[in-house]
Amino acid sequence: MKVFITILALAVASASAYESVVHPKDLPKVTKIEGRITNGYAAPEGKAPYTVGLGFSGGWWCGGSIIANDWVLTAEHCIGNADSVTVYFGATWRTNAQYTHWVGRDNFISHSNADIALIRIPHVDFWHMVNKVELPSYNDRYNDYNEWWAVACGWGGTYDGSPLPDWLQCADLQIIHNSECASYYGTGIVGDNIICVRVVDGKGTCGGDSGGPLVSHDGGKLVGVTNWVSGAGCQAGHPAGFQRVTYHLDWIRDHTGISY
Structure with missing residues (x-):
């Protein structure tokens, strides 16, 4: 529905x-x-190295953007009531990432009045397949x-x-x-x-x-x-x-x- x-x-x-x-x-x-x-x-490989896949513990999938070595920006409604998320970095093929990180809910920051959220991630180094967007x-x-x-x-x-x-x-x-x-x-x-x-x-x-x-x-x-x-x-x-x-x-x- x-x-x-x-x-x-x-x-x-x-x-x-x-x-x-x-x-x-x-x-x-x-x-x-x-x-x-x-x-x-x-998308050709490396087209959008700032794009990450977000596989939430509740079973749904969202996207996000790397905005720094330790931050991803996404939508608040993606966070929902999930306890954790697996972040897929540098993936062109959806689940074939360069690497992944598991992140717990205590690293989620939801906006109280708008549909936007932050996820604190372990530090990632940048290269042509994984990079930030300004x-x-x-x-x-x-x-x-x-x-x-x-x-x-x-x-x-x-x-x-x-x-x-x-x-x-x-x-x-x-x-x-x-x-x-x-x-x-x-x-x-x-x-x-x-x-x-x-x-x-x-x-x-x-x-x-x-x-x-x-x-x-x-x-x-x-x-x-x-x-x-x-x-x-x-x-x-x-x-x-x-x-x-x-x-x-x-x-x-x-x-x-x-x-x-």
């Missing part, structure tokens, strides 16, 4: 005018390949990135109802104005902390991509953390939403000391 985000601040009458959204990790899955793969492309600088904190192109990567479903692919997938996506995104979902969902992308020809995030990165083509900065897609499905052609990283720079700095 799909788990829909409910925004209590929306009145019932106004809520009915907008679409619902769903966390990608909660989309239903199938056990066999069916339909047409339309979103994304198989956050936007404080000089860019008011950049809305409207109409910029960015790339999202992960091991999420390659179409609605898809099983998780084995090979890392990426999709090049264009960031849109929040007003365009809010026309689908309302301002109760699309607040200042959200950044949205157009979904064209089915290209976008899907089941299993929760918590994964959205990285700008220009400058290679982490601008979004995968949060939700349309309740109508990944391939419905409606915008997908991410936590806007520039909105959370202070929170990230306060917990990790990372800032530019």
Whole structure:
């Protein structure tokens, strides 16, 4: 069953005018390949060395981004009630990582008011298969990135109802104005902390991509953390939403000391 985000601040009458959204990790899955793969492309080895796979003790899969030798950024809804997570580093083939680390719940830091979280990891050394992605600088904190192109990567479903692919997938996506995104979902969902992308020809995030990165083509900065897609499905052609990283720079700095 799909788990829909409910925004209590929306009145019932106004809520009915907008679409619902769903966390990608909660989309239903199938056990066999069916339909047409339309979103994304198989990533060449080393394409996104900052992308990690997160296998949580509850049995679900999410993505994340290495932002320092000892920190990963992901979505809060990925953390859930998990007691631990296995972090897959440098994997192009989903479970064939360069190495893995087990991390207990005492290393999870969840945001109290937004769908973003941190995972403290054992120190990892960087090389071409495992590396960090830089956050936007404080000089860019008011950049809305409207109409910029960015790339999202992960091991999420390659179409609605898809099983998780084995090979890392990426999709090049264009960031849109929040007003365009809010026309689908309302301002109760699309607040200042959200950044949205157009979904064209089915290209976008899907089941299993929760918590994964959205990285700008220009400058290679982490601008979004995968949060939700349309309740109508990944391939419905409606915008997908991410936590806007520039909105959370202070929170990230306060917990990790990372800032530019």
